Amino acid sequence: MSTQLLTLCSRINFTEENYQQLLEFSKQVEIWDDIPLLAEQQGLAPLVCRYLKDGKIEHPNNVRRELQALYLRHKHANRILTESLHEILSAFQQAGIRAILLKGMALSYLLYPEPNLRPKRDMDILVKKSEAKQAQQILANLGFDAPLPNNELYSDKHLPIADRQSQGMTVSVEIHHNLFDAYYPISMTFDDLTVPQISFPIDGTTAYTLGYEDMLWHLCQHVAYHANVWEPIRLIWVADIVGIAEKFALDIDWTHITKEYPLILNMLSLFHCFTPLSAQLLSAAPIKVGPKPQGIGEEFSGWPRVPFKPQENKGYKPILRATLFPSEWWLRLHYGLDTTQYLFLYRLIKHPLYIFAIASWRSVFAKLWYRWQIHPLKLVGRLKQSVK
């Protein structure tokens, strides 16, 4: 029941109906003590804290206090990050560098009723590739430990992470020259953006972020990249995507999205299953709503995320089943399918082949990894860059 409670809270526009559902779910929660940690892992602690409080949902005092503490920590972290951001944006502006804020830092001010409700680990800033080194140099001048890249190939989407200690926390900045790593099948630089950037205020300063369509696409690609067999996705990413789509439903060019970025519609179709989309969004966007898939919110729990070991009295069967037959919801998310598309081909052929490919890849490339400490995918990226 804690999973259902958290998935319900993974939205920004919390309606009266959502509060009713939250009340119902809360009555069925057996172990409340796990909620703060689980919520924090999903990036949802401040939202859960807010919704339980505003909905006057009864929950144990120790849980309330832990959530309060997490909220306050994020609030202070946000203040420190925002102070640093002002400093960085001002320095970039003076140097004539155009900067586009990506992900959490932009979304917290653009979408959330209060920026403290969106936890952030770092700041992601997209600049022109030709200005990336200069931007990194400016960070170094501002006191960041900001190493320059070892070579000109730029196989990573961002320059080495720049860090600075500020009021007891590490402020990390990633200067992006591309939205995706070089080995990723797609690429998008500052000059490739398909729609105009949008401006928004951050405590009196004007900042810029991606246009709605590019932003949704970037965020959906981020989820698609992380919805893999190694790591789980975070529910705050769902809140972000659903939040943009709902808040700007009437401003978004859905024809452009249908033509260029159909993945966005497929993801929204899946997210609708556990955090129902608003009627306005459903009427504005051509989102296909099919039957609810089995195992909503159930993450992949097979190999390689979980070690391939026999379980007591059950042998290898459970791990094999979890590896080859994951939940329908996860399978659709991983392969970018909406709730109406047939799964047959993916269930019986593509997914088993994918697992087989990982097993083969691992055995062949493990030596490469151990001998030269080079991630095979990064090697592919470097080769692609050198060919260019």
Add this chain to the structure above:
Amino acid sequence: MNITQIPKKQPDYYLEVMDGEILLFHLSRRNILYCNQTASIIWQLCDGKRTVQDIITVLSNTYPESTDSIIEQTKSLLEQFQKQGAIQFV
């Protein structure tokens, strides 16, 4: 604890009021202290200049009716702050 000692706040501890409660917490540590009004005043008086005796005097002047309990209460709260790592005696 000696009343001539000077309590000093440790960096990165913050005092916040939330939902009517006063919380003292560290930016990266998990522990958190829930304070009453007196505890929050004592915390604010731990400026690295005032001694324990100075703090007791300020509180006694503010709450003359509770002078008897203030000495013990102040010492006990300062010990709690020290135990949590929120202050150090200099």
